Amino acid sequence: MPTLILGSQSPRRKELLKEAGYEFLLRVSGTDEELEIGVLPEQAVSYLSKQKSLAIPIEENEVLLTADTLVSIDGEILGKPAEESEAIRFLTNLSGRTHQVHTGVTVRSKEHIHTFVVRTDVTFFSLSDKEIHKYMESGEAWDKAGGYGIQGKGALFVKYIQGDYYSVVGLPIARVVRELEAFGVLLD
Numbered sequence: 001m002p003t004l005i006l007g008s009q010s011p012r013r014k015e016l017l018k019e020a021g022y023e024f025l026l027r028v029s030g031t032d033e034e035l036e037i038g039v040l041p042e043q044a045v046s047y048l049s050k051q052k053s054l055a056i057p058i059e060e061n062e063v064l065l066t067a068d069t070l071v072s073i074d075g076e077i078l079g080k081p082a083e084e085s086e087a088i089r090f091l092t093n094l095s096g097r098t099h100q101v102h103t104g105v106t107v108r109s110k111e112h113i114h115t116f117v118v119r120t121d122v123t124f125f126s127l128s129d130k131e132i133h134k135y136m137e138s139g140e141a142w143d144k145a146g147g148y149g150i151q152g153k154g155a156l157f158v159k160y161i162q163g164d165y166y167s168v169v170g171l172p173i174a175r176v177v178r179e180l181e182a183f184g185v186l187l188d
Contacts, residue, residue: 002109004185007056007066012151012170017065020173021187022180027064029055033079041072042117045104050115053106063183064108069170071146073099078146087147088132094146094157096126101145103167107179114179118172120163122150127157 004024006017017024031052035044048068058064071078073093081087098121106115140154141147148154150161150168164172177187 001186002061002063002184004180005056005058005062005064007052007064010067010170012149013067016166016169016171016173017176020177022185024065027056027058029066031055033068035077039077040075041070041077041100041102042104042119044068044077045070045102046115046117047104049104049106050113053108053113053115058108058110060110062109063180063185065105065176065180066108067103067105067171069101069103069145069167071099071101073097080143080145081141081147084136084141087136087141090147091127091132091135091141091157094124094127094148095132096124098123099146101163101168103170103172105172105176105179107176107183109183112183114182116175116179118164118167118175120161120165120167122161122168123159124157125159131157 005027006024007027009028029052045068049066052066078090101120104117138153140149140152166173
């Protein structure tokens with residue numbers, strides 16, 4: 001069976017793969033995540049996950065898994081906030097509204113490459129300034145698309161979701177299992 005390589009430093013992706021029962025090695029690329037102005041979220045995550053994949057060398061009998069997650073609302077991509085004011089702006093914009101979380105996943109061997117995108121709609125309750133500032137104090141807003149993590153205190157903002165919860169966390173694990181099977185990476 002091929003060796004699975006995870007091309008990500010995300011603790012959430014590592015945890016989801018471990019919980020599913022995979023053993024894997026880590027290899028990261030440090031790929032630049034700059035996007036052209038006006039690119040659609042689906043195109044962005046597809047492009048970024050594929051670029052991450054192509055930047056990581058693999059050997060015969062290895063299968064590489066890379067992913068990228070973005071939040072968007074009204075066509076605007078909300079990446080990882082660079083500063084507190086940006087994170088507050090993101091959360092204020094998401095308050096009481098439905099936004100989209102897109103996760104692009106690329107699976108690659110020496111012979112094949114396959115990229116897919118999963119979209120999930122997430123609706124927030126209306127958030128008070130106090131709730132947003134308290135969340136900012138938790139430190140959870142950093143290193144997360146849209147400035148929140150659904151698997152932490154950010155879950156308290158979520159009224160409902162339509163789609164794959166794990167895609168919002170950062171890896172649509174049920175779909176990933178099926179895609180990895182097609183590349184010969186099987187669970188015991």
